[in-house]
Amino acid sequence: MDQQHPLTNITQFDDATDVQYRKSGSSLQRLLRLSLQKTLNVGCHGFSFHVPFLVLFALQVIKVSLLTTEMIHFGKDRGNFKEIIGKGELALKHLLIKGWDASWETSPYPPAHGDFAVYTVDDLLGRVSHAVNRYYNAHTEAIGYFIRLRNDQMKVQLKYFDFPGFNKRFTSGVHIRETCFEIGKGLNKTSDNKTGDVIYGFDISKEFDYLNISKPVKRLLSLTLNFTLHSVRVHVTDQKARCLKISGNIVFEDLDNNGQVGIEFKTLTLRIKCSEMGIQNIDDWVLVNVSEKIGAALLVFTCLSLLLSALSVIFDVYVCWKTKVFMGKYYTRFYQPVSPEETDLPPSEYLHIIKLWDIWAILGDIFSLYGTVWIVFKIMESDWVIGMLDFYTMWLGLGCLVSWICLLRFFKFQEKFYLLFSTIYHSFGDLVAFLFCVSVLFMGFWICGYVVLGPYNVKFQTPSAAMETLASMVTGDEIFLTLVSMETQRVGNIIILWFSRVYVLFYVVMFTVIIINLIVAIFNSSYEAITELYKKTPDERKIRPLESAIRGLLRTNDVRESFRQSIHEILTASNRPPTSSIEDSLRKELQKHLRISSKTEGVELIKPRTIESFVNDRSFSE
Numbered sequence: 001m002d003q004q005h006p007l008t009n010i011t012q013f014d015d016a017t018d019v020q021y022r023k024s025g026s027s028l029q030r031l032l033r034l035s036l037q038k039t040l041n042v043g044c045h046g047f048s049f050h051v052p053f054l055v056l057f058a059l060q061v062i063k064v065s066l067l068t069t070e071m072i073h074f075g076k077d078r079g080n081f082k083e084i085i086g087k088g089e090l091a092l093k094h095l096l097i098k099g100w101d102a103s104w105e106t107s108p109y110p111p112a113h114g115d116f117a118v119y120t121v122d123d124l125l126g127r128v129s130h131a132v133n134r135y136y137n138a139h140t141e142a143i144g145y146f147i148r149l150r151n152d153q154m155k156v157q158l159k160y161f162d163f164p165g166f167n168k169r170f171t172s173g174v175h176i177r178e179t180c181f182e183i184g185k186g187l188n189k190t191s192d193n194k195t196g197d198v199i200y201g202f203d204i205s206k207e208f209d210y211l212n213i214s215k216p217v218k219r220l221l222s223l224t225l226n227f228t229l230h231s232v233r234v235h236v237t238d239q240k241a242r243c244l245k246i247s248g249n250i251v252f253e254d255l256d257n258n259g260q261v262g263i264e265f266k267t268l269t270l271r272i273k274c275s276e277m278g279i280q281n282i283d284d285w286v287l288v289n290v291s292e293k294i295g296a297a298l299l300v301f302t303c304l305s306l307l308l309s310a311l312s313v314i315f316d317v318y319v320c321w322k323t324k325v326f327m328g329k330y331y332t333r334f335y336q337p338v339s340p341e342e343t344d345l346p347p348s349e350y351l352h353i354i355k356l357w358d359i360w361a362i363l364g365d366i367f368s369l370y371g372t373v374w375i376v377f378k379i380m381e382s383d384w385v386i387g388m389l390d391f392y393t394m395w396l397g398l399g400c401l402v403s404w405i406c407l408l409r410f411f412k413f414q415e416k417f418y419l420l421f422s423t424i425y426h427s428f429g430d431l432v433a434f435l436f437c438v439s440v441l442f443m444g445f446w447i448c449g450y451v452v453l454g455p456y457n458v459k460f461q462t463p464s465a466a467m468e469t470l471a472s473m474v475t476g477d478e479i480f481l482t483l484v485s486m487e488t489q490r491v492g493n494i495i496i497l498w499f500s501r502v503y504v505l506f507y508v509v510m511f512t513v514i515i516i517n518l519i520v521a522i523f524n525s526s527y528e529a530i531t532e533l534y535k536k537t538p539d540e541r542k543i544r545p546l547e548s549a550i551r552g553l554l555r556t557n558d559v560r561e562s563f564r565q566s567i568h569e570i571l572t573a574s575n576r577p578p579t580s581s582i583e584d585s586l587r588k589e590l591q592k593h594l595r596i597s598s599k600t601e602g603v604e605l606i607k608p609r610t611i612e613s614f615v616n617d618r619s620f621s622e
């Protein structure tokens with residue numbers, strides 16, 4: 001029958017359950033040691049490793065190497081395709097947009113010139129007619145190979161307004177009207193006597209007359225030319241054709257009818273098979289640098305990594321469940337707690353069994369598989385645009401990034417290799433609280449800057465531009481450009497100019513000088529705390545200073561017996577009224593770490609409430 005010692009709170013068990021207790025404890029110890037085992041062990045006298053974990057490390061290195069190689073090759077092909085469509089778009093801009101030149105192709109910041117726009121009726125009609133003429137004559141006028149197939153055409157989408165001053169049918173209010181039509185009535189054809197090519201001419205006024213729309217330019221809100229076109233590109237280094245379908249639009253827009261009609265040009269280039277253009281017996285260009293063999297090897301190693309990581313997580317969950325069951329049954333017997341309310345380990349100890357690194361590795365493998373399968377094996381079957389390549393590149397890049405980060409888990413055998421993550425983990429709580437306060441200040445500066453300075457400073461014209469400007473100024477960049485970008489001649493009140501100076505100065509002092517240095521101080525404090533922690537033994541790192549001092553004293557033989565007797569007297573005085581609140585607080589703190597010894601008038605240490613103390617206990621093998 002189980003009995004409890006009246007002074008020590010130690011439960012005594014009979015022999016009926018002792019065999020089962022030792023058997024279960026020994027089995028759980030083996031499971032926990034396997035779960036918590038490190039890949040490599042470096043001690044003072046040598047180097048050791050566990051073969052299964054070393055194999056896993058080698059697998060991860062091979063996988064990351066293949067993934068990195070595939071990323072580099074795919075990055076080259078994606079860059080080549082981006083260059084193809086980028087240069088093709090520039091060629092179409094010079095072909096279709098009247099007045100376009102190379103100065104508009106650079107992106108100085110702040111812009112070196114104003115908006116690309118038109119301001120007169122004749123200029124607008126002339127540019128629309130120019131774009132239509134050049135589109136229909138692209139097969140003869142463009143240097144590149146541009147052709148119109150049967151389904152390629154250009155449509156006009158017109159949006160304008162009516163009110164009583166323009167249309168007698170309306171007696172009140174403003175009415176927004178929209179119409180869409182195909183180019184036809186204003187188009188005329190002639191034949192070149194020398195080449196026999198068909199030459200097209202166009203007059204947009206004839207289209208308006210046919211639709212019975214009078215003075216549409218005076219009440220124009222937007223006019224959009226939507227078109228499709230096909231093109232073939234060939235590079236000198238190979239004998240493969242790059243067949244493309246180009247969908248584009250030229251937008252003439254004056255949404256607030258202020259007399260300035262801005263011009264925008266956008267294209268969407270789709271890679272297609274040349275057979276769709278009627279071009280037979282020619283090799284299609286796909287991704288020349290991407291290797292199917294490397295992709296297949298990457299899939300094999302990634303699947304193996306995913307499988308092993310999933311099995312590791314399942315095993316850790318199983319060990320966690322077994323530990324929970326064992327502690328629910330034998331916690332009191334093994335740890336012999338002083339308080340009857342203490343019946344289980346802290347939840348944080350169970351979480352230590354589950355390795356988050358494996359979960360991150362699983363996510364990285366899923367990202368890698370998602371990108372690799374399409375890039376290597378499905379791209380031949382698909383028509384794709386640069387946006388699709390960007391999408392799958394993002395997932396492949398995330399997989400590569402996470403895979404590289406997860407390699408750090410194999411370097412936990414040496415604290416110096418793991419110092420970065422230890423410092424970040426230690427400072428995480430303070431840093432999050434600090435950044436929360438900083439984000440509130442940043443929001444105030446952001447909204448204030450956008451609202452007050454937006455109309456007069458190009459760096460604050462939009463919410464996103466204002467946020468990017470403030471973020472760049474945190475490190476001290478672009479302070480001068482932000483100040484000189486203020487359009488001083490357009491400011492309605494000089495107070496806005498002085499406000500901008502004070503605003504920028506106060507922001508720089510607050511964020512660049514104070515906040516950045518405080519963040520550095522938080523990391524420095526955490527770094528110093530981690531370096532001091534690493535000077536202690538692994539057993540001393542998880543306990544508080546008082547517990548560490550008590551355990552260090554009682555484990556030595558040169559401790560005075562009177563010291564043990566004094567602690568014994570304090571603990572046995574729990575049934576007497578305390579002489580002071582200080583003595584009562586000391587007694588409660590000592591009861592967390594010590595109990596009265598059942599053999600002598602002394603005290604003995606309580607086992608730490610950790611998984612590690614259970615794993616290192618030798619009582620199950622005695």
